[in-house]
Amino acid sequence: MVTISKDPQMPFSLEPYYVSDEFGFILPSPLADLPPYYQPWMDIARNVPDLICSHTLRSHILKMPLLNTHSLKSHKELRLAHLTLSVMTMGYVWQEGQNETVKMLPRNLAIPYWEVSQCLGLPPILTHADAVLANWKKRDPQGPFDMENLELLFTLPGGDSVRGFFMATLLVELAAVPAIRTIPLVINGVQSGDAETVTRALEEMSQGIQDMTDTLKLMHANVEPEVFYGIMRIYLSGWKDNLCMPAGLMYEGVHAEPMEFSGASAAQSSLIHCLDELLGIKHEAKSGAFLTRMRNYMPPAHKSLIQDISLQPSLRGFVQKQDSETLTAAFQLCVTKLLAFRSYHINVVSRFITLPAARARKLRNQGNHSQKETVNRAPTALEETGTGGSGIMSFLKTVRDSTRDGSLPLDNRVIQKRLNGAQLQKTQHTPKQTHLQTNTEALL
Numbered sequence: 001m002v003t004i005s006k007d008p009q010m011p012f013s014l015e016p017y018y019v020s021d022e023f024g025f026i027l028p029s030p031l032a033d034l035p036p037y038y039q040p041w042m043d044i045a046r047n048v049p050d051l052i053c054s055h056t057l058r059s060h061i062l063k064m065p066l067l068n069t070h071s072l073k074s075h076k077e078l079r080l081a082h083l084t085l086s087v088m089t090m091g092y093v094w095q096e097g098q099n100e101t102v103k104m105l106p107r108n109l110a111i112p113y114w115e116v117s118q119c120l121g122l123p124p125i126l127t128h129a130d131a132v133l134a135n136w137k138k139r140d141p142q143g144p145f146d147m148e149n150l151e152l153l154f155t156l157p158g159g160d161s162v163r164g165f166f167m168a169t170l171l172v173e174l175a176a177v178p179a180i181r182t183i184p185l186v187i188n189g190v191q192s193g194d195a196e197t198v199t200r201a202l203e204e205m206s207q208g209i210q211d212m213t214d215t216l217k218l219m220h221a222n223v224e225p226e227v228f229y230g231i232m233r234i235y236l237s238g239w240k241d242n243l244c245m246p247a248g249l250m251y252e253g254v255h256a257e258p259m260e261f262s263g264a265s266a267a268q269s270s271l272i273h274c275l276d277e278l279l280g281i282k283h284e285a286k287s288g289a290f291l292t293r294m295r296n297y298m299p300p301a302h303k304s305l306i307q308d309i310s311l312q313p314s315l316r317g318f319v320q321k322q323d324s325e326t327l328t329a330a331f332q333l334c335v336t337k338l339l340a341f342r343s344y345h346i347n348v349v350s351r352f353i354t355l356p357a358a359r360a361r362k363l364r365n366q367g368n369h370s371q372k373e374t375v376n377r378a379p380t381a382l383e384e385t386g387t388g389g390s391g392i393m394s395f396l397k398t399v400r401d402s403t404r405d406g407s408l409p410l411d412n413r414v415i416q417k418r419l420n421g422a423q424l425q426k427t428q429h430t431p432k433q434t435h436l437q438t439n440t441e442a443l444l
């Protein structure tokens, strides 16, 4: 774990953790190019989908020179190098699908990949921090940060759905920024016993979580479930708890033994981890252990933020002690919005994994193995597992249920009062109507 230097007398702030007020956990304006010496990497990494299609990616990588990483100096250069090497590695391993996997990553890729990973404190595999947080640029630099104006620096097989998937996830990260920004307000408010500030901050946070859920809906218009399931998913998969590569992967010239790493998953996004810690959501042992393991796939400063939030005086304890209706309602609203995010996420996973998996099974049972059916191209070994290696639905439902268990019981009178308030708003048709209505629904 990195040591974050901060003065314990100073109020809690996000700055020491490299979390910005504008971009949250997103890497601001990532570099798009490395110094010319690294051109051999760029030439291959920028063409990964085509080289996979022609089954020549592995041979190109085997001919690549072994480059020195010492001239990679800045954090942004290292992040771009990690992304570049990650994209090549995922393509190298999965070029032939689940059947002809490799046992070893060649030294000209493995050695620089390992060195860059060590410098960043990231594992030598594609992570959420690479594929989403550091893999974007604006088409028009002056234009908005939206789906139309964003493009990927590097892509994987799957065409427009890859862009849709990574960019929708990036926009969820952006939508969460106002919620993340309120974390110091809450922590400092609890420290100084300022219930009013904490209440306001929690209300703002709940709106931020609602915005995350609304933004998650972008997946539907921008990602084809069959393409996600049948083509893209294998390239996000890792070599831990994966039946296709039970022994893991040897990094030649790095370690004598094979190593195991989980694939890229938004379970590696720091957003929800921070919210869980702040709200005091306690996960059941097995799913909690998986989520804790996912923190090793985050930039170390972000992992430290989660850890430090967990060490602060308990927000839940503060809310209970204050015994204030509005504060309790604001806290409860955050838990309910987080629960709603997780429930909606389960629907998304069902559309993008469970349903295509069921169709693939049905086709198999009918003896239809045609590769024209996109879902038939999916690795059967991954049917029930997430790219991070979890047993998907039972894991997600357990995590959702422990979120529900994090609720603070609200007095029936408070619910009734809020309901009456909502009725009043409804008849008045004020601009706040939708928000308050959603709040009241959430309270029920």
Ligand code: HEM
Pocket (backbone or CB within 6 Å): 165, 168, 169, 172, 173, 216, 219, 223, 228, 264, 265, 266, 267, 268, 269, 271, 272, 342, 345, 348, 349, 352, 353, 385, 386, 387, 388, 389, 390, 391, 392, 395, 396, 399, 400
């Ligand atoms: C098509 C879109 C998506 C699919 C199919 C999907 C799938 C999954 C799967 C299978 C898992 C289980 C862990 C694993 O093994 O990887 C998971 C976990 C998770 N995903 Fe997603 N995901 C999607 C989008 C997102 C987005 C945009 C976010 C928000 C940043 C997100 C946040 C999470 C979180 C936080 C977890 C950990 C479980 C939890 O804390 O509730 N996912 N996802």
